[in-house]
Amino acid sequence: MPGPSDPGFDTLALHAGAAPDPATGARAVPIHLSTSFVFESSEHAASLFNMERSGHVYSRISNPTNAVLEERIAALEGGVGAIATASGQAALHLAISTLAGAGSHIVASSALYGGSHNLLDYTLRRFGIATTFVKPGAIDAWREAIRPETRLLFGETLGNPGLDVLDIPTVAAIAHDAKLPLLVDSTFTPPWLLKPFDHGADLVFHSATKFLSGHGTVVGGLLVDSGQFDWAASRRFPELSEPYAGFHGMVFAEESTTGAFLLRARREGLRDFGACMSPHTAWLILQGIETLPLRMERHVANTRKLVDFLAAHPMVARVGYPELPSHPDHILAKRLLPRGCGAVFSFDLKGSRTQGKAFIEALKIFSHLANVGDCRSLVIHPATTTHFRMDDAALARAGIGPGTIRLSIGLEDADDLIDDLKRALRAAEKAGA
Amino acid sequence: MELQVQGRRAYAYTGGKPFDAALPTVVFLHGALNDHSVWTLPARWLAHHGHAVLAVDEPGHGRSEGPPLDSVEALSEWTLALLDAAGAREAAFVGHSMGSLIALEAAARPPARARRLVMVGTAYPMKVSDALFKTAREAPLKAIDLVNSLSVSTHASKPGHPGPGTWLHGANRALMRRMQAGQPQINLFEHDFGVCDRYANGLQAAAAVACPVHFVLGSADQMTAPKVTREIATALKARVHTLPSGHCLMQEAPDGVLNALRAALA
Numbered sequence: 259m260p261g262p263s264d265p266g267f268d269t270l271a272l273h274a275g276a277a278p279d280p281a282t283g284a285r286a287v288p289i290h291l292s293t294s295f296v297f298e299s300s301e302h303a304a305s306l307f308n309m310e311r312s313g314h315v316y317s318r319i320s321n322p323t324n325a326v327l328e329e330r331i332a333a334l335e336g337g338v339g340a341i342a343t344a345s346g347q348a349a350l351h352l353a354i355s356t357l358a359g360a361g362s363h364i365v366a367s368s369a370l371y372g373g374s375h376n377l378l379d380y381t382l383r384r385f386g387i388a389t390t391f392v393k394p395g396a397i398d399a400w401r402e403a404i405r406p407e408t409r410l411l412f413g414e415t416l417g418n419p420g421l422d423v424l425d426i427p428t429v430a431a432i433a434h435d436a437k438l439p440l441l442v443d444s445t446f447t448p449p450w451l452l453k454p455f456d457h458g459a460d461l462v463f464h465s466a467t468k469f470l471s472g473h474g475t476v477v478g479g480l481l482v483d484s485g486q487f488d489w490a491a492s493r494r495f496p497e498l499s500e501p502y503a504g505f506h507g508m509v510f511a512e513e514s515t516t517g518a519f520l521l522r523a524r525r526e527g528l529r530d531f532g533a534c535m536s537p538h539t540a541w542l543i544l545q546g547i548e549t550l551p552l553r554m555e556r557h558v559a560n561t562r563k564l565v566d567f568l569a570a571h572p573m574v575a576r577v578g579y580p581e582l583p584s585h586p587d588h589i590l591a592k593r594l595l596p597r598g599c600g601a602v603f604s605f606d607l608k609g610s611r612t613q614g615k616a617f618i619e620a621l622k623i624f625s626h627l628a629n630v631g632d633c634r635s636l637v638i639h640p641a642t643t644t645h646f647r648m649d650d651a652a653l654a655r656a657g658i659g660p661g662t663i664r665l666s667i668g669l670e671d672a673d674d675l676i677d678d679l680k681r682a683l684r685a686a687e688k689a690g691a
Numbered sequence: 692m693e694l695q696v697q698g699r700r701a702y703a704y705t706g707g708k709p710f711d712a713a714l715p716t717v718v719f720l721h722g723a724l725n726d727h728s729v730w731t732l733p734a735r736w737l738a739h740h741g742h743a744v745l746a747v748d749e750p751g752h753g754r755s756e757g758p759p760l761d762s763v764e765a766l767s768e769w770t771l772a773l774l775d776a777a778g779a780r781e782a783a784f785v786g787h788s789m790g791s792l793i794a795l796e797a798a799a800r801p802p803a804r805a806r807r808l809v810m811v812g813t814a815y816p817m818k819v820s821d822a823l824f825k826t827a828r829e830a831p832l833k834a835i836d837l838v839n840s841l842s843v844s845t846h847a848s849k850p851g852h853p854g855p856g857t858w859l860h861g862a863n864r865a866l867m868r869r870m871q872a873g874q875p876q877i878n879l880f881e882h883d884f885g886v887c888d889r890y891a892n893g894l895q896a897a898a899a900v901a902c903p904v905h906f907v908l909g910s911a912d913q914m915t916a917p918k919v920t921r922e923i924a925t926a927l928k929a930r931v932h933t934l935p936s937g938h939c940l941m942q943e944a945p946d947g948v949l950n951a952l953r954a955a956l957a
Contacts, residue, residue, distance in 0.1 A: 264840055264860060274858065277847035308707075310736035312850035312945055320855035326847075328856035333846075338865045339857040485865030490754075512704055514853050515728040515753060516865040521854065 267334065267450060268551045275329030276544075289541045290322040308506070309513070309525075319528055323537040327544050331470070331480045334449040334547070335462055338485030339520045341528065342478060342540055346445060346465025347373050348533035349479030353441050353461055355531065356523040357495060358409040360386030365403040365410075367394040367424065368655055369417025372644045374443065378412075393655075394422045394429075395587065401432045409494065410439050410461075415454060416446040419604045419640050419664045420657030421580050423587035423594060430458030437492040445469070445631070446600045450554040457594065460487040461519070468631025469601075472546035472553050476539040481523065485516030498522055553633065553669060558598030560675065561667040567676050568605050573683045575661075579603040601667040602630045604640070606659055613686040614639060614661050620685030623670060623678040630666035635675055638664050693754075694776040701773055702754035703745040704731065706738025710745065712778040715806065717956065718770060718797075719746035722788030722812070723883030724835070724867040726753030729787065731853055732945045733952050742956070745777060749790075751874050751882075759874065759882050763789075763890040767796035771804065783807035783956055787941065788915060789887045792817060795927075798904075799896035808900055808927070809955045811907040811948065812938050814915035815893040815923040819884045827880045834880055835867045844911035844937025852942040859942050897926035904929040905955035907948060909936035930955075 265273065276287050295314040297303035305311045314320050328340040343349040358364065366378055368391040378389040392399035394413050404411075411433040413424040424442065433440040439460035444452065448469045454462050464470055466478040489498040490511040498518045501507035505525055510518040528534055546553075562581065569577045576584075580591030580599040591599050607614050618626050624637040628644060638644065640658050653659075667675065692710055694701045703710075704727040717737055719730040727734075727746040738744040749766060751759030760766045770793060774782055781804045786794030791813035798805035827834040843860050851857035871879050904927040908917045915938060924931055932951035936944040 264836065265846070270846075273846050275847055277845065305736055305739075308735065308739060309732075309853070310739055311732060311949065312852055312854050314850070314855060322849075322855075325849070325851060325855040329847075329851070329858045332856070332858035332861055336861060337858065338862040339851070341856055485862060486868070488869070506707065508707060513707075513728070513731050515726055516862055516869060517853060517857060520856065524854065524856070 270330070270333045271550050272548050274333035275326040287323060287326050287541060287544055290537050293317050309508070317537065318532055318534045319524060321537045321540070324535055324540040327540040327547075328480070330544065330547055331464070332482055335482045336453050336455045336484070337462070337482040338516050340480050340482040341520060341523055342480055342535035344479065344533040344535055345477050346443070346463060346467060346479040347377065349463035349465075349481040350374060350377060350443070352523050352527045352531070352533065353463060353481055354382065354387065354410070356519060356527050357439070357497065358387050361407055362387050363405050363408045364389040364412055365400060365408055366391055367413035367417060367422070368392060369394050369420055369422045369657060370414055371418045371443070371445075372647065376647065394424050397425065397428055397432070400429055404432075404436045404438070408436065408438060410441050412441045412443075414443040414446065415452055416580070416600055416602070417657075418446070419662065420578055421585070421587075421599060421603055422657070423580050423590045423599075425590055426454055426457040426459050426594065430460070433460075434458070437494055439487045446602055447595065448550060448554060450551050451558075451597050451600060452595055455484040455486065460484050466543045467629070469554065469557070470547055470550065471543045472550065472631065472633055473542070474629060474632035474634065476542045478535050478539045478543055483517065483519045487519075489518050502526070556669050557601035557667060560669065560672045561598070561601045561603065563672040564665070564667055564675055564679065565603060567679065571683060573608050573687055575606040575608045577603065577605040602664065604662050604664040607661045607663055607686060609661065609686060609690045611660060613690045614663065616689035617663065617682045617686040620682040621678055622681070623674060624665065630664075632666060633669045635668035635670060636666040640664055694773060696773045696776050697769055699750065700756040701750070701776070702748045703727065703773065703777070704734060706734040706744035706746070708738045710777060711743045714741060714743040715956075716743045716745065716774070716777070716779040716782040718774065718782045718784050718794075719744070720770065720784065720786035720790030720793045721747075721749065721752070722790050723887060724870045724880060725787070726866065726870060728753075728866065729941050733941065733949050736949055737952070737956070743779065745773065745779075745782075747773060749793075751879065752870055753873070757874060759877070759879060761882065761886060763792045763796050763886060764892065766793045766886070767800060770797045771800060774804065780804065781806050783809065785809040785811065785952065786813075787811040788813065788938065789817070789883060792887065792890050792893070795893065795896050795900070798902060799899035801899070803901050805900070805902045807902055807955055808904045809907065809952060810904070810929070812909060812912060812915050812940050813906060813923075814919035817887040817890060817915065819888040824881060824884065827878065827884060831871055831878055831880045832868065835864060835871065838914070839864045839867065841913045842938040843943065844909065844913070845943060848943040850945065852945050859939065863939055863942065893923055894926055897923055900927055903955070905951065906931045907940060907951045908933050909938060909940050909943070910934065911936060912938045914938035
């Protein structure tokens with residue numbers, strides 16, 4: 259039947275979670291740089307602490323500016339809510355620490371951001387949480403790696419740096435068959451490109467530092483809950499379905515049928531680990547999200563032009579972008595990412611390490627640094643930077659060669675970016691002469 | 692807490708404190724495709740301020756065993772049986788939308804067991820369009836999205852329910868989808884909206900209600916518009932509290948609902 263529908267993506271990117279400030283009439287979201295919020299009375303204070311009322315007490319737990327950002331990303335992802343964190347790494351840690359403890363096990367993609375790999379393979383092992391890594395496309399391996407103590411499956415929507423496309427529907431089905439949730443890092447695919455919840459993922463996190471902020475100014479993370487996973491029915495998550503002594507015996511799955519995960523993550527994870535986001539950071543990320551649809555369209559358009567240029571260049575051995583038929587996940591990408599495969603990709607330069615160094619040093623517009631998703635174009639050599647802790651075998655497993663160069667394509671004129679690459683490729687060629 | 696009601700397992704959220712039948716009891720009744728969790732904030736407040744709370748999952752919803760009951764009258768009998776199972780003789784009945792009709796009918800049934808009747812986001816008659824029934828039969832998820840759009844009046848409800856950072860549109864949709872998926876044998880959307888649509892005993896029930904009655908209405912409610920309450924409000928001599936909210940009053944205006952409940956239960 260015809261009738262009203264929810265607003266579209268672009269409208270939500272501007273309005274979700276926000277309205278003119280009732281106190282001042284301010285149209286833009288105010289930055290509430292206040293550690294704490296005045297209670298109306300002793301009774302009001304007690305009821306806020308005891309979750310009898312909703313409201314803000316202390317900005318480590320919640321803040322009005324952060325709440326707008328949390329609602330906005332939840333709206334864009336199609337979730338029930340979100341938590342803003344100090345970084346993407348903090349968001350990943352918050353997700354895991356809410357669901358897992360000593361003795362728990364995770365099944366994760368082997369094609370992960372180096373920082374995520376470090377957390378899982380080194381740091382969390384020290385706290386008794388083990389991880390089995392599987393190639394993201396090895397579907398049977400996901401299923402076979404699940405143990406009785408497994409608590410979640412985890413992968414990146416586009417693996418770093420090879421852009422392996424995670425088969426979210428299939429991996430989610432494997433997770434759900436085992437009564438487990440699927441957590442995905444969607445940093446490379448903001449919701450304008452892909453909404454993992456529509457394909458079966460249960461939890462999504464972003465390094466909002468990247469495309470969501472979009473301007474390379476702040477570090478932050480966002481953890482979003484789909485509200486679709488039934489924690490109580492799973493019977494694998496007593497943290498959510500049984501009384502929690504740390505909050506007066508609260509059973510989070512009874513308090514909120516669809517928001518139990520976020521309640522515990524906020525009431526325990528933010529409270530105790532404290533990796534919260536600054537309201538100023540939240541405001542800057544909101545500014546970025548307001549233009550996310552416009553920026554992503556341009557990011558993808560520029561990326562396609564540069565991919566085409568590099569794929570045809572004689573100094574380039576391989577371009578790893580899933581829209582190319584040569585990419586192993588091309589067909590899957592066409593299905594899951596019809597709007598584009600983002601603006602980060604890698605290519606292999608023909609020649610030596612010296613030539614690779616010459617290439618990077620000849621670039622004038624691309625900035626050599628450790629980030630992606632900036633409005634400015636960026637370049638990095640993963641083997642010597644983001645993945646330097648990996649030995650050659652681990653690098654190979656992650657699809658990284660010694661000559662692999664990763665680009666993050668910005669919003670500049672595409673012709674200027676191509677000219678910059680031409681200059682650097684000539685420099686690389688001369689260095690090998 | 693779990694109870695046996697009419698031979699089946701029933702769940703009631705007690706507000707974070709053990710149920711004590713010696714205290715004044717408040718029964719919360721949810722609307723179509725909802726469960727107890729729409730009430731958790733006021734239920735917690737009342738449980739920690741001298742009340743015994745039973746925020747129920749109606750049969751076939753959430754944690755209560757099905758099948759769903761197919762009339763407001765049957766659901767009101769079930770509610771009174773739940774009171775018996777909990778050991779409470781009388782109660783304040785607080786209902787939202789479909790639950791408000793159950794509360795009305797429960798309050799009207801002899802012998803009188805209602806101390807108060809609070810009808811939130813209510814209307815009588817609560818008719819449902821043929822077009823919505825058709826959509827519900829053919830594409831229930833689409834019908835859920837439609838009702839969700841009509842139920843939430845703002846993109847910036849503050850403070851969030853159950854806490855900051857909750858996107859009310861998404862939370863409401865996820866809850867309805869969860870309830871719909873929980874009854875794979877039937878179309879719960881069609882069932883619940885049918886329960887609302889068929890109820891025709893409102894004015895007779897109103898004549899039998901002897902306790903004080905309060906209405907809590909949303910000024911921007913498109914599901915149960917305030918103008919559709921006039922006749923039943925007059926019949927019940929109800930005190931009307933109007934809040935700036937859509938149909939999801941407990942989520943959009945949690946403090947306003949709590950204040951109205953405190954006034955109603957005082």
